[in-house]
Amino acid sequence: MKIYYAPSHEYIKVDGNVGYVGITDYAQKALGNVVYVDMPEVGDEVEAGEDFGAIESVKAASDLIAPASGEVIEVNEALADNPRLVNEDAMNNWIIKIELSDPAELDNLLDEAAYAKVCEAEH
Amino acid sequence: MKKTCLHQCHVDLGAQMSPFGGFDMPIQYRGIVEEHNAVRNACGVFDVSHMGEVDVKGPDAEKFVNYIFTNDVTGAPVGQCFYGMMLHPTGGVVDDLLVYKRGENHFFLVINAANIDKDVDWILSHRNGFNVEIDHLSDSLGELAIQGPEAEKIITEVLGIECADLGFYTFKELTYKGKPIIISRTGYTGEDGFEIYCDHALTVEIWNALLASGKVEPCGLGCRDTLRFEVGLPLYGDELSDDITPVEAGLSMFVKLDKDDFIGKDAIAKQKAEGSKRKLVGLELQDRAIPRHGYEVLNENDEVIGEVTTGYHAISVDKSIAMALVDADYAKLDTPVKVRIRRKTFPAVVVKKKFYKKSYKQ
Known part of the structure; x- marks a missing residue:
C-alpha cells in the first residue's frame, strides 16, 4: 500500500480504490495522551481539506482533516473504547476507511520525504 | 512575552511551552496524565512565579x-x-x-x-x-507550589524547612539560606500542599533541589488545570470574570456581607436576595466526548441555556465532566441537559461540582 501525507498531519494508505485515514506518528506525539476520537458514521461523505471529526488529548480538541474525498465505508470502532491505540501505533490504527471518489486528489499530497521536511520545519 | 525566573529550567527539561497570562509557561514535561497522578499520589512541583x-x-x-x-x-x-x-x-x-x-x-x-x-x-x-x-512585588518574587500527599515530608527532609506545624490556610515567614521566604499550606490541586514565595535565585535553587531528590515530579500548567477542575476550584477567565459574580459561581461563602462596606457589597446583597439568573453547575456526560470551554449547553428542546466553562475527560475519575454556567432554572441536581460538541449533541446530567474529593490537611 502506498502512503500519502497531508501537511495537517493525517496520512492515507491507499489500497486500490480504498484509503485508510489516520494521524501520523508525529501528530500523536505532539498531541500526547489521546482520550477521545470523534469519528463520522459509515455512509458519510468526507471532502478533501474539510474536517471529518476530531481527535482530543487531555488538553485540547484538534480537527481531523480529510486528505482525500470519498464515502466512509468503515470506522475504527476499537478507538471508541480505547483511543490510546492511536498513541501506541498511529500508523496502523487508522481512524476511517474511505472509498476514494477522486484518486487524482492524491497527487496533491506529500510523500514520506516531503512530509518529514514539514515536521522538521515545525519543530 | 514575559518569562519566569525558571524559564531556562523548563526549556532544559524539554517542556512543552505555551503563553499563559502574558508569560511563556510550561504546559507539560513528561505528560499531563503522569504529572496529574504524581500530585494525587505523591508530590509535584509547579513554577507559579507568573502569579502577581x-x-x-x-x-x-x-x-x-x-x-x-x-x-x-x-x-x-x-x-x-x-x-x-x-x-x-x-x-x-x-x-x-x-x-x-x-x-x-x-x-x-x-x-x-x-x-x-x-x-x-x-x-x-x-x-x-x-x-x-x-x-507591587510581582517582578522580584518567584513562587513554587509543592503539592501532593508527600509534600510535607519532602519539604521537611529535602529542603530542611519545618512545615508540619502549619495548618491549612496558614503561613509563616522565615529565613532560609540567608533569605526571607514565605511558606503557606495552600494550593490549587485539592491535595495537601504548600506554596513558597522568595527571590528569583532562591526559587531556582529550591526547584533544583526538589528535582535532584528524584522524589518530586515537575508539573506544568496542563495538570494544574485538570487537578483544580476535578475538585471544583474556579479559574479566573473560565468560572469567574468581570461579568460573572461569586453568587453565580457558587462562591458566596467567601463574600462576607456582615462586614462593613466593601466594593460590590450592595450588588451581591441584592443578587442574593433576589436569586441569580445563572448558576455554575457540574455536568456529567455518559459518552466519552469531551465538553470544552465555550461549548453550548442546551435544554431538552435544544434551546441554549448556558455554556461550558471548563471540561475534560477527567483523569482521576475517568469520566467526561464539565463545569457550566447555566440558566438557574436548570441548576438542580439530576436535571437532564445536553451539550453541543461540534456537530452532535450529547446528553448530560447536572451533578455536584466536586467531582473528586479534596484531601486537605486540617
Missing part, C-alpha cells in the same frame, strides 16, 4: 483590604491566609486572590498573572482616603 504579589501595609491596611476584598480579615491572627475576590460595584469579579496577614496592618495579596496590570491599577485607584503603602 502586592504588599499592603500602613495604619489603614486592614480597613483597606476589607474595602477591596470580599472575605473578612478583621482581627485575624498573623499567619492566616484568606481566599476571596475583588469585585466591581456590579458584583462582577475583578480577580480572585489569596490574602496573607503578615502583621497587624500588613497584608500580602497574591493575584492572577493575567490580571496583574488590571489589579494593580484597581488597587491603586481605590487607595484614596486610606493611609496605606502599596508595593
Whole structure:
C-alpha cells in the first residue's frame, strides 16, 4: 500500500480504490495522551481539506482533516473504547476507511520525504 | 512575552511551552496524565512565579483590604491566609486572590498573572482616603507550589524547612539560606500542599533541589488545570470574570456581607436576595466526548441555556465532566441537559461540582 501525507498531519494508505485515514506518528506525539476520537458514521461523505471529526488529548480538541474525498465505508470502532491505540501505533490504527471518489486528489499530497521536511520545519 | 525566573529550567527539561497570562509557561514535561497522578499520589512541583504579589501595609491596611476584598480579615491572627475576590460595584469579579496577614496592618495579596496590570491599577485607584503603602512585588518574587500527599515530608527532609506545624490556610515567614521566604499550606490541586514565595535565585535553587531528590515530579500548567477542575476550584477567565459574580459561581461563602462596606457589597446583597439568573453547575456526560470551554449547553428542546466553562475527560475519575454556567432554572441536581460538541449533541446530567474529593490537611 502506498502512503500519502497531508501537511495537517493525517496520512492515507491507499489500497486500490480504498484509503485508510489516520494521524501520523508525529501528530500523536505532539498531541500526547489521546482520550477521545470523534469519528463520522459509515455512509458519510468526507471532502478533501474539510474536517471529518476530531481527535482530543487531555488538553485540547484538534480537527481531523480529510486528505482525500470519498464515502466512509468503515470506522475504527476499537478507538471508541480505547483511543490510546492511536498513541501506541498511529500508523496502523487508522481512524476511517474511505472509498476514494477522486484518486487524482492524491497527487496533491506529500510523500514520506516531503512530509518529514514539514515536521522538521515545525519543530 | 514575559518569562519566569525558571524559564531556562523548563526549556532544559524539554517542556512543552505555551503563553499563559502574558508569560511563556510550561504546559507539560513528561505528560499531563503522569504529572496529574504524581500530585494525587505523591508530590509535584509547579513554577507559579507568573502569579502577581502586592504588599499592603500602613495604619489603614486592614480597613483597606476589607474595602477591596470580599472575605473578612478583621482581627485575624498573623499567619492566616484568606481566599476571596475583588469585585466591581456590579458584583462582577475583578480577580480572585489569596490574602496573607503578615502583621497587624500588613497584608500580602497574591493575584492572577493575567490580571496583574488590571489589579494593580484597581488597587491603586481605590487607595484614596486610606493611609496605606502599596508595593507591587510581582517582578522580584518567584513562587513554587509543592503539592501532593508527600509534600510535607519532602519539604521537611529535602529542603530542611519545618512545615508540619502549619495548618491549612496558614503561613509563616522565615529565613532560609540567608533569605526571607514565605511558606503557606495552600494550593490549587485539592491535595495537601504548600506554596513558597522568595527571590528569583532562591526559587531556582529550591526547584533544583526538589528535582535532584528524584522524589518530586515537575508539573506544568496542563495538570494544574485538570487537578483544580476535578475538585471544583474556579479559574479566573473560565468560572469567574468581570461579568460573572461569586453568587453565580457558587462562591458566596467567601463574600462576607456582615462586614462593613466593601466594593460590590450592595450588588451581591441584592443578587442574593433576589436569586441569580445563572448558576455554575457540574455536568456529567455518559459518552466519552469531551465538553470544552465555550461549548453550548442546551435544554431538552435544544434551546441554549448556558455554556461550558471548563471540561475534560477527567483523569482521576475517568469520566467526561464539565463545569457550566447555566440558566438557574436548570441548576438542580439530576436535571437532564445536553451539550453541543461540534456537530452532535450529547446528553448530560447536572451533578455536584466536586467531582473528586479534596484531601486537605486540617
